[in-house]
Amino acid sequence: xxxxxxxxxxxxxxxxxxxxxxxxxIFEGHEAIMxxxxxxxxxxxxxxxxxxxxxPDENIKIASPAKRVKCIRMDHPDEIGGIRLDxxxxxxxxxxxxxxxxIQYGRMDIAQSNLAYIGMMGYSE
Amino acid sequence: xxxxxxxxxxxxxxxxxxxxxxxxxIFEGHEAIMxxxxxxxxxxxxxxxxxxxxxPDENIKIASPAKRVKCIRMDHPDEIGGIRLDxxxxxxxxxxxxxxxxIQYGRMDIAQSNLAYIGMMGYSE
Amino acid sequence: xxxxxxxxxxxxxxxxxxxxxxxxxIFEGHEAIMxxxxxxxxxxxxxxxxxxxxxPDENIKIASPAKRVKCIRMDHPDEIGGIRLDxxxxxxxxxxxxxxxxIQYGRMDIAQSNLAYIGMMGYSE
Amino acid sequence: xxxxxxxxxxxxxxxxxxxxxxxxxIFEGHEAIMxxxxxxxxxxxxxxxxxxxxxPDENIKIASPAKRVKCIRMDHPDEIGGIRLDxxxxxxxxxxxxxxxxIQYGRMDIAQSNLAYIGMMGYSE
Numbered sequence: 001x002x003x004x005x006x007x008x009x010x011x012x013x014x015x016x017x018x019x020x021x022x023x024x025x026i027f028e029g030h031e032a033i034m035x036x037x038x039x040x041x042x043x044x045x046x047x048x049x050x051x052x053x054x055x056p057d058e059n060i061k062i063a064s065p066a067k068r069v070k071c072i073r074m075d076h077p078d079e080i081g082g083i084r085l086d087x088x089x090x091x092x093x094x095x096x097x098x099x100x101x102x103i104q105y106g107r108m109d110i111a112q113s114n115l116a117y118i119g120m121m122g123y124s125e
Numbered sequence: 126x127x128x129x130x131x132x133x134x135x136x137x138x139x140x141x142x143x144x145x146x147x148x149x150x151i152f153e154g155h156e157a158i159m160x161x162x163x164x165x166x167x168x169x170x171x172x173x174x175x176x177x178x179x180x181p182d183e184n185i186k187i188a189s190p191a192k193r194v195k196c197i198r199m200d201h202p203d204e205i206g207g208i209r210l211d212x213x214x215x216x217x218x219x220x221x222x223x224x225x226x227x228i229q230y231g232r233m234d235i236a237q238s239n240l241a242y243i244g245m246m247g248y249s250e
Numbered sequence: 251x252x253x254x255x256x257x258x259x260x261x262x263x264x265x266x267x268x269x270x271x272x273x274x275x276i277f278e279g280h281e282a283i284m285x286x287x288x289x290x291x292x293x294x295x296x297x298x299x300x301x302x303x304x305x306p307d308e309n310i311k312i313a314s315p316a317k318r319v320k321c322i323r324m325d326h327p328d329e330i331g332g333i334r335l336d337x338x339x340x341x342x343x344x345x346x347x348x349x350x351x352x353i354q355y356g357r358m359d360i361a362q363s364n365l366a367y368i369g370m371m372g373y374s375e
Numbered sequence: 376x377x378x379x380x381x382x383x384x385x386x387x388x389x390x391x392x393x394x395x396x397x398x399x400x401i402f403e404g405h406e407a408i409m410x411x412x413x414x415x416x417x418x419x420x421x422x423x424x425x426x427x428x429x430x431p432d433e434n435i436k437i438a439s440p441a442k443r444v445k446c447i448r449m450d451h452p453d454e455i456g457g458i459r460l461d462x463x464x465x466x467x468x469x470x471x472x473x474x475x476x477x478i479q480y481g482r483m484d485i486a487q488s489n490l491a492y493i494g495m496m497g498y499s500e
Binding site: 007008010011012013047048050051052055056091092094096097107109111116117118119121122123124125 | 376378379380402407409410411412413426442443446447477478479481491492493494495496499
Binding site: 252253254255282284285286288317318319320339348352353354355360365366367369371372374 | 382383385387388396406425427428431462465466467469472482484486491492493494495496497498499500
């Protein structure tokens with residue numbers, strides 16, 4: 001019997017890359033969190049953001065609807081509870097969900113004109 | 126005793142990249158799913174495709190022969206039950222197999238002239 | 251108590267990339283398998299190579315010495331039991347070890363002049 | 376109940392890339408280890424570095440403060456117990472922590488003018 005994911009997820013290497021000159025370029029450097037909810041009910045998720053030298057921002061509410069994939073752009077404050085993350089600043093993410101989900105991380109970097117990627121599954125419990 | 130994989134696999138960040146000008150370039154931007162079946166019997170796998178804003182496509186049948194690696198190109202409708210995925214559209218994948226397999230994901234992106242990769246193991250249960 | 255790894259490992263997306271013009275370039279497109287053995291005794295590992303359309307090559311013996319990291323270049327037949335893998339051909343790997351180890355995969359691709367990477371932990375049991 | 380990570384972590388493919396001409400370039404090729412500690416108490420971590428052909432350097436002490444993400448640059452000897460790693464040399468890492476943490480690895484490579492990334496979760500127990 002498949003549980004369809006886990007309730008606790010961690011992404012350690014969060015780092016908003018250089019954005020690029022958006023007017024002139026097609027691509028914009030960014031990070032995204034993708035959440036897959038295979039259940040018939042919506043997931044209620046709390047996200048915590050950890051930093052190197054100050055207290056974490058905790059209990060940011062994220063909705064992940066039933067039978068959908070949900071994308072969160074880490075450079076869009078309205079998608080992460082109004083938090084405005086600085087670029088080129090280390091942070092980590094923790095997610096606590098009331099039902100099992102699967103969470104993946106992606107970074108698109110265009111700092112040196114050609115894009116580069118990091119993509120990975122989060123660590124789950 | 127090795128189980129030789131798992132029966133349930135998830136890939137969250139599916140995203141068909143820019144294809145490229147196929148006539149002029151050697152490489153073509155694409156995504157692929159690789160399935161390893163180490164057993165002496167064929168695996169029967171059902172794949173579900175989840176989207177951001179509509180119901181999933183479910184129960185797409187995939188054959189994964191005994192003692193072989195099977196590759197599925199996500200931009201080839203005939204390999205994924207006739208589904209034609211749009212490029213630059215977020216989706217996620219779920220796989221349910223009758224026997225244990227191992228599933229890996231790869232994306233090759235040539236949107237900015239030089240290729241970039243994402244590669245990772247799926248999340249398994 | 252840490253087990254220091256696992257006895258069974260799988261890499262699904264093996265694919266020897268374009269080699270490059272070795273005389274003219276510093277870098278050579280390649281794949282490598284890295285095996286970490288933290289134990290006080292040597293590990294004896296058997297590697298199987300799976301293909302898309304023919305029987306696997308099985309029981310290739312790999313030595314992984316105590317308290318060392320061992321690197322295997324997949325384009326060096328003398329390091330993989332004399333097998334000569336074709337470039338641009340899909341294959342998968344299975345490893346069975348008598349003691350616990352940790353196995354990681356890396357690909358360096360220079361097919362489009364700038365290098366690109368895939369790196370990941372194997373799937374373990 | 377979430378354990379908030381694991382006590383034992385492994386990174387196999389350590390390899391300090393080409394540094395670049397630091398005076399002329401914005402980016403510097405490097406590797407980093409990111410450690411997330413979600414607990415209310417500091418973690419005390421011991422790091423071991425394994426090599427291909429000599430005895431490991433063991434019991435390098437790393438502090439990971441409570442509710443913070445900690446970054447370690449592998450090319451900064453003062454952050455890894457005074458060890459000076461050679462560039463272009465294979466090594467592996469093992470971490471033993473007194474409390475659960477999550478450890479991720481990142482490499483930024485600029486050897487061929489455009490950057491490339493490897494990013495992944497460590498193997499945990």
